Amino acid sequence: MQTSNLSKQTRFYRKIHKWLAVPMFLVMFVIGGTGLLLGWKKQTALLPKTQKGATENSGDWIKIDSLVSVAKAYSRDSLKKDDEIDRIDIRPQKGIAKIVFVNHFTELQLDCKTAEILSISTRKSDFIEKIHDGSIVDYFVKTSKDQFKLFYTTAASLSLILLSFSGFWLWYNPIRIKRNKK
Numbered sequence: 645m646q647t648s649n650l651s652k653q654t655r656f657y658r659k660i661h662k663w664l665a666v667p668m669f670l671v672m673f674v675i676g677g678t679g680l681l682l683g684w685k686k687q688t689a690l691l692p693k694t695q696k697g698a699t700e701n702s703g704d705w706i707k708i709d710s711l712v713s714v715a716k717a718y719s720r721d722s723l724k725k726d727d728e729i730d731r732i733d734i735r736p737q738k739g740i741a742k743i744v745f746v747n748h749f750t751e752l753q754l755d756c757k758t759a760e761i762l763s764i765s766t767r768k769s770d771f772i773e774k775i776h777d778g779s780i781v782d783y784f785v786k787t788s789k790d791q792f793k794l795f796y797t798t799a800a801s802l803s804l805i806l807l808s809f810s811g812f813w814l815w816y817n818p819i820r821i822k823r824n825k826k
Contacts, residue, residue: 647824654817661805661810668803675800678776685769692765696756697739705756708732708741714759715743715752723764744770 685691700706716727726747733742740762743752749770752764774780778796784794 647821650817650821650824652695654814654821657810657813657817659816661807664803665805665808668738668807671796671800672804673778676770680727681692682776685772687772690769690772692751692763692767693744694735695753695755695760695762697762698757700739702736702756706759709741710759711741711754711756714754714761718761718764719745719748719750723748725750745819748760788806 666815679796681688681690711732715729719725719727726745728746730744730746733744734740734756735742737773739756741754741756743754744750744767749767751763751765752761754760755762771780774783777788777793778800779793780788781787781792781796
């Protein structure tokens with residue numbers, strides 16, 4: 645390829661890179677920063693420490709319905725928050741159930757044998773994860789199908805792909821131009 649064509653191509657990639665990088669700077673900064681925090685969540689105070697229940701023997705555990713009832717009642721009556729449960733994470737090796745709610749970031753850890761509440765914590769990592777993937781907007785606006793998350797992740801991903809592609813050619817074309825001039 646001729647030097648003049650490579651120069652034109654490089655200028656074109658520079659324009660794409662500049663016009664994409666400037667508006668996406670904040671998005672990439674947020675994704676990188678929250679990704680770093682999420683990578684370290686177990687080593688920091690972002691994730692509540694997992695407690696240990698009375699027994700690991702699942703034959704001695706009470707029914708999940710009972711755990712759900714205790715968690716819902718505690719959320720409604722003591723926390724004065726919504727009681728809709730998002731998920732239950734059973735840790736057999738610890739004999740506990742972690743219960744996370746849909747409309748707030750509270751985690752309850754219950755003993756699977758006694759239904760005693762062993763820990764009440766805020767899941768900071770879930771909040772950071774929602775910022776990371778853009779679903780924080782859907783959470784506050786109460787969208788039903790993660791519309792903003794899908795837009796945000798698609799735009800960020802395609803931008804990163806285009807920035808990588810144009811960045812490669814911004815690095816490689818000057819090398820090609822120097823070779824052609826020799």
